[in-house]
Amino acid sequence: MTTYFCQGLVCPLDHNNVDTDQIIPKQFLTSVSRDGFADALFYDWRYEADGQPNPDFVLNQPQYQGATILLSRANFGCGSSREHAPWAIQQYGFQVIIAQSFADIFFNNSINNGMLLIQLSAANIELLFQRAQQSPQSWCIDLVNQQILLGQHSAIGFAIDADIKQRLLSGLDFIGASMQYQAEIDRFEAERAQRYPWLG
Amino acid sequence: MGLTLYEKIYQQHIVRALNASTDLLYVDRHLIHEVTSPQAFAGLKQAQRPVRRPDLTFATMDHNVSTRFRQLDAAGPTSQRQLQALAENCQQFGIELLDLTHPDQGIVHVIGPELGLTQPGMIIVCGDSHTSTHGAFGALAFGIGTSEVEHVLATQTLPQQKAKTLNIEINGQLMPGVTAKDVIMAVIGRLGTAGGNGYVAEFSGDCIRRLSMESRMTLCNMSIEMGAKAGLIAPDDITFAYLAEKRYAPTASDWPAAVAYWQTLYSDHDAVFDAHIQIDAEHIQPHVSWGTSPEQVVALHETIPDPAEFTDLIKADAARRAQQYMGLTPGQRITDLAVDVVFIGSCTNSRIEDLRAAAAVVQGLHVAPKVRALVVPGSGQVKRQAEAEGLSDIFIKAGFEWREPGCSMCLGMNDDQVAAGERCASTSNRNFEGRQGRGSRTHLVSPAVAAAAAIAGHFINPAQLQQMRSSSVSTPPASSHTLSFHHTASNGASV
Numbered sequence: 001m002t003t004y005f006c007q008g009l010v011c012p013l014d015h016n017n018v019d020t021d022q023i024i025p026k027q028f029l030t031s032v033s034r035d036g037f038a039d040a041l042f043y044d045w046r047y048e049a050d051g052q053p054n055p056d057f058v059l060n061q062p063q064y065q066g067a068t069i070l071l072s073r074a075n076f077g078c079g080s081s082r083e084h085a086p087w088a089i090q091q092y093g094f095q096v097i098i099a100q101s102f103a104d105i106f107f108n109n110s111i112n113n114g115m116l117l118i119q120l121s122a123a124n125i126e127l128l129f130q131r132a133q134q135s136p137q138s139w140c141i142d143l144v145n146q147q148i149l150l151g152q153h154s155a156i157g158f159a160i161d162a163d164i165k166q167r168l169l170s171g172l173d174f175i176g177a178s179m180q181y182q183a184e185i186d187r188f189e190a191e192r193a194q195r196y197p198w199l200g
Numbered sequence: 201m202g203l204t205l206y207e208k209i210y211q212q213h214i215v216r217a218l219n220a221s222t223d224l225l226y227v228d229r230h231l232i233h234e235v236t237s238p239q240a241f242a243g244l245k246q247a248q249r250p251v252r253r254p255d256l257t258f259a260t261m262d263h264n265v266s267t268r269f270r271q272l273d274a275a276g277p278t279s280q281r282q283l284q285a286l287a288e289n290c291q292q293f294g295i296e297l298l299d300l301t302h303p304d305q306g307i308v309h310v311i312g313p314e315l316g317l318t319q320p321g322m323i324i325v326c327g328d329s330h331t332s333t334h335g336a337f338g339a340l341a342f343g344i345g346t347s348e349v350e351h352v353l354a355t356q357t358l359p360q361q362k363a364k365t366l367n368i369e370i371n372g373q374l375m376p377g378v379t380a381k382d383v384i385m386a387v388i389g390r391l392g393t394a395g396g397n398g399y400v401a402e403f404s405g406d407c408i409r410r411l412s413m414e415s416r417m418t419l420c421n422m423s424i425e426m427g428a429k430a431g432l433i434a435p436d437d438i439t440f441a442y443l444a445e446k447r448y449a450p451t452a453s454d455w456p457a458a459v460a461y462w463q464t465l466y467s468d469h470d471a472v473f474d475a476h477i478q479i480d481a482e483h484i485q486p487h488v489s490w491g492t493s494p495e496q497v498v499a500l501h502e503t504i505p506d507p508a509e510f511t512d513l514i515k516a517d518a519a520r521r522a523q524q525y526m527g528l529t530p531g532q533r534i535t536d537l538a539v540d541v542v543f544i545g546s547c548t549n550s551r552i553e554d555l556r557a558a559a560a561v562v563q564g565l566h567v568a569p570k571v572r573a574l575v576v577p578g579s580g581q582v583k584r585q586a587e588a589e590g591l592s593d594i595f596i597k598a599g600f601e602w603r604e605p606g607c608s609m610c611l612g613m614n615d616d617q618v619a620a621g622e623r624c625a626s627t628s629n630r631n632f633e634g635r636q637g638r639g640s641r642t643h644l645v646s647p648a649v650a651a652a653a654a655i656a657g658h659f660i661n662p663a664q665l666q667q668m669r670s671s672s673v674s675t676p677p678a679s680s681h682t683l684s685f686h687h688t689a690s691n692g693a694s695v
Binding site for chain 2: 026027030075082104112178181199200
């Protein structure tokens, strides 16, 4: 087993405030399935109004085909709570997103789908953009040691919550994990019903 | 050291600590709708897990329903499949559903409060980011994703980490014509769209204490647009009066104990917030968004800003891109911008107070030629009340479409969309690129400013319409409230 969480090509998406309406527009939210969202990713940026690929959009550029690491700026994933956003990103092939910051709901949704989100300082993000926009980059993400390996002698460390790290490494079913505490939930409910009977 | 309101609610809901940073919190109300729940139910069925507390779970159809007709298939076959899936899931798991035939169906964040499902001190979650709305009642309410919806269905709990606390203190009197929508847009303009990331924002100050519940909901609704996990307002007599005798509010026998508990829900005077900002209400003007992020706002009387004058280069780049998308140039006056579409509705501004404010502006006037204007009430209750008060009559006479409840043109999941290049004055909450339809240009405004734009055909201060009204030749409207009202909506929808 590799010690790397992910090793692969980086796609630089040079925008702040990438919102979930851009990540996956509303017309794709009527599905009742968790699958089939890869083609909808960044739809309005990726395709012209006539359905032809927009050659200027970074995902359509030949040097970024097959990318598994998405690099972006601040407040990535702001807006709606739609989990279709991380589903689309993941189903397209990305396993890691590196950004200056993430919106809260998007962050949780991504972790719950086993995607790794790495938050770095503005200065480090700038440095990574300079590299990724200069020439196509392949980086290794070492989650165990919390490092982005940029090359043989170059790495950037990152911080991550210990609980989230553990969950990503073990792939735990978070519903199953909470269901272990049924007895405590029962006790909490009984006390709640007694103290606040109007709550139901 | 005292506790903030957020800390009190958080602590009261800890089932157990999971590790150093994460607690398992109990959820008092789980609201669901058709778009973000089907995959959660599918997951439950696959794992053969039951819904732990169907009696604490409530469902409505809102996001992709047609607001013209009440049939399930009226907004297309994929929407119909999703609405049917919700009905089947609610039936199978014993969850109360306010479907399209139910007289109280409506937008989830409108019906929760008006049915009394939303109460102070609760933790309320929903697979929708505007769940922050319910914070207006002193409930900790936040949006969750579908995996979390499944987790709550199965366990009635959610693992959470404690957020930081932000006190947004707003003191002073609002100027006439300035609404909660203008206040929250001013706050977002100041803090930025990521300014609240990681925080729960409590709104405090004497200005907040005077606001109605509808206004407080508008304020908390858009806390998510500055990235805050939730918005909160300590409950008070205005809250209790709103909740009294609501269908799911505490019964008469529980009421005194409930109120006694609710009165403990405030931030202690010695509580310490992680951040604190103060805003002077008197200086807030009616606001309009000009860009594609809710932080890109100016006052109605101002001009489109020049990105060259921005000190923040990142914001300058974003402004250039937004102005190109919006078809705007620096220096243009907001009041010179012509509108094609006016949308009054959404979980931000579709409550009775919003419709009254809009109706007061349009009364006796008519929508400008070429402007398409619609009013979409937030719920069946709002719709009936507006009809009883004669508001719908005012809108219809003025040339507005009067619709059935739903999310509608806020996100255009149904057939209510803004066409590419069209400019829309919208009382909704997001002006993202393509939000109301590919290429649509959204300007967020209050109901009064939206209504005034519909009449004038361009943005205008509603106060200036008074002159048009006095010179208007249109039929004077019937006085409201006493009006007996029967009509068929102009769009043919049954009423």
